[in-house]
Amino acid sequence: xxxxxxxxxxxxxxxxxxxxxxxxxxxxxxxxxxxxMLADVELLGQDIAAIQQSDKQASELAARTGVVADTENRxxxxxxxxxxxxxxxxxxxxxxxxxxxxxxxGASAEQIAKLDTAKAAWESMSAEQQRSAHVKQAAYSRLxxxxxxxxxxxxxxxxxxxxxxxxxxxxxxxxxxxQATKFYANxxxxxxxxxxxxxxxxxxxxxxxxxxxxxxxLLSETTQIxxxxxxxxxxxxxxxxxxxxxxxxxxxxxxxxxxGSTGLVRVSLELMQDSAFSLEAFLKEAxxxxxxxxxxxxxxxxxxxNAPLGIIPAIAASGAVAVTAAGSAPNDGVAxxxxxxxxxxxxxxxxxHSVDPTYRRGAKFxxxxxxxxxxxxxxxxxxxxxxxxxxxxxxxDTICGYQYVINQSIxxxxxxxxxxxxxxxxxxxxRKVRDLSIARLDERFADYGEVAYVGFSRIDSRLVDAGTxxxxxxxxxx
Numbered sequence: 146x147x148x149x150x151x152x153x154x155x156x157x158x159x160x161x162x163x164x165x166x167x168x169x170x171x172x173x174x175x176x177x178x179x180x181x182m183l184a185d186v187e188l189l190g191q192d193i194a195a196i197q198q199s200d201k202q203a204s205e206l207a208a209r210t211g212v213v214a215d216t217e218n219r220x221x222x223x224x225x226x227x228x229x230x231x232x233x234x235x236x237x238x239x240x241x242x243x244x245x246x247x248x249x250x251g252a253s254a255e256q257i258a259k260l261d262t263a264k265a266a267w268e269s270m271s272a273e274q275q276r277s278a279h280v281k282q283a284a285y286s287r288l289x290x291x292x293x294x295x296x297x298x299x300x301x302x303x304x305x306x307x308x309x310x311x312x313x314x315x316x317x318x319x320x321x322x323x324q325a326t327k328f329y330a331n332x333x334x335x336x337x338x339x340x341x342x343x344x345x346x347x348x349x350x351x352x353x354x355x356x357x358x359x360x361x362x363l364l365s366e367t368t369q370i371x372x373x374x375x376x377x378x379x380x381x382x383x384x385x386x387x388x389x390x391x392x393x394x395x396x397x398x399x400x401x402x403x404x405g406s407t408g409l410v411r412v413s414l415e416l417m418q419d420s421a422f423s424l425e426a427f428l429k430e431a432x433x434x435x436x437x438x439x440x441x442x443x444x445x446x447x448x449x450x451n452a453p454l455g456i457i458p459a460i461a462a463s464g465a466v467a468v469t470a471a472g473s474a475p476n477d478g479v480a481x482x483x484x485x486x487x488x489x490x491x492x493x494x495x496x497x498h499s500v501d502p503t504y505r506r507g508a509k510f511x512x513x514x515x516x517x518x519x520x521x522x523x524x525x526x527x528x529x530x531x532x533x534x535x536x537x538x539x540x541x542d543t544i545c546g547y548q549y550v551i552n553q554s555i556x557x558x559x560x561x562x563x564x565x566x567x568x569x570x571x572x573x574x575x576r577k578v579r580d581l582s583i584a585r586l587d588e589r590f591a592d593y594g595e596v597a598y599v600g601f602s603r604i605d606s607r608l609v610d611a612g613t614x615x616x617x618x619x620x621x622x623x
Contacts, residue, residue, distance in 0.1 A: 149196045149538050156189035157536045164530045167522055183521060330441045330552040337509060337550045338573045346402030346578040346603050354395045355611035362386040398607045400576045403452055407435045407600035414594045432600045436581065444575055444606050445554035456573055457555070457563055459608035460616050467563070467620045468496045476526055484622030485560040490525040493545045496567050496619045504569035504615040510549040511566045515557045520544055561623045568616035578603035
């Protein structure tokens with residue numbers, strides 16, 4: 146049995162035991178036990194996610210380079226990828242890996258392919274292997290006569306000394322940085338919403354068509370076809386279609402391209418010379434996390450006015466009638482669990498069936514992590530848990546039989562809050578114009594003895610809804 150399978154089965158058992166306690170008489174002791182067991186379920190889920198992400202990266206590496214990692218024993222590929230690290234490090238320090246101020250500019254297709262291959266191999270290495278490479282690189286770059294790197298707090302990542310920058314220069318043995326980050330939904334990885342990449346940022350019309358009120362109908366012999374304009378011949382499902390379907394109605398959704406920035410990161414020359422950890426990896430990760438958090442917000446809550454139109458405003462604008470929560474009291478018998486402070490089994494059923502069956506194939510829920518925590522304690526009217534943890538590799542956890550996406554920008558359970566979205570997420574499209582562009586500013590802060598880095602990207606998003614509402618939401622009672 147693989148390690149992943151073992152952890153998945155362990156998580157499923159802990160959750161099943163917790164559900165038994167939830168359905169039993171609630172005492173102070175049982176409540177404490179349930180809380181602890183659900184915390185264990187959460188931790189085991191994080192372990193599963195980490196292993197699955199590692200396996201995904203290993204598969205991508207194998208597809209691009211032919212280097213296969215040992216996922217069964219969790220071993221990493223042995224390719225060192227020093228070529229990519231050296232090129233990126235050269236860009237961060239000197240601004241000229243393959244062209245001035247552009248990490249890919251001026252490079253041939255062969256050079257870019259070689260760099261991408263090395264990049265994938267580097268990212269597949271374990272943290273320990275990367276740390277070893279960092280230390281080796283630092284040993285070459287440090288000035289042996291300098292003693293500044295023995296004293297943390299004397300150099301900065303900005304123009305301020307102390308804990309804002311000095312901790313990045315290790316005192317002989319600290320070669321990594323512990324970053325405190327918040328989870329964000331990686332909406333741009335293509336696993337939920339649809340990603341449309343374009344080479345330019347010009348206005349992009351996206352055609353839509355709603356032909357759901359037109360149907361094939363019987364035609365008598367020798368009867369002439371009549372042009373019925375756009376009049377529907379099947380306005381009511383289940384009724385007999387009238388003769389002569391009308392023409393197809395077409396419309397469009399228009400995508401723009403809104404520019405955003407990661408902001409400036411200023412790095413002192415002393416830090417670049419003395420740092421014993423991977424400065425370029427840190428900056429790359431910082432930019433990626435900033436992008437992820439910003440994309441999560443704008444793709445979820447963006448107003449659409451000089452900004453992307455986010456998921457929640459887009460569903461509201463589509464005219465879909467939101468489902469109002471009734472609460473979990475009908476199932477758990479707790480009178481205080483109303484539609485203003487809880488979500489019940491019937492609420493989830495009502496939400497799924499507010500979406501046409503066509504869009505329920507492959508549909509997913511999307512909600513805040515705290516909403517998931519609440520749903521993990523809920524059962525249906527037969528006492529079965531709504532949340533079912535996976536016990537098999539490659540099979541995701543489900544809520545009421547559907548997969549789900551955690552999105553921290555969606556509101557938590559509270560009166561009148563929109564807490565759960567559901568439907569066919571391929572109908573929500575995010576447009577991305579090329580990749581993130583990183584600029585290296587050599588002159589702007591030269592008098593401070595610093596180099597600045599800034600990243601730019603362009604995105605937009607729209608719900609492609611021709612009028613049949615592929616997505617809908619659950620709103621809490623006021």
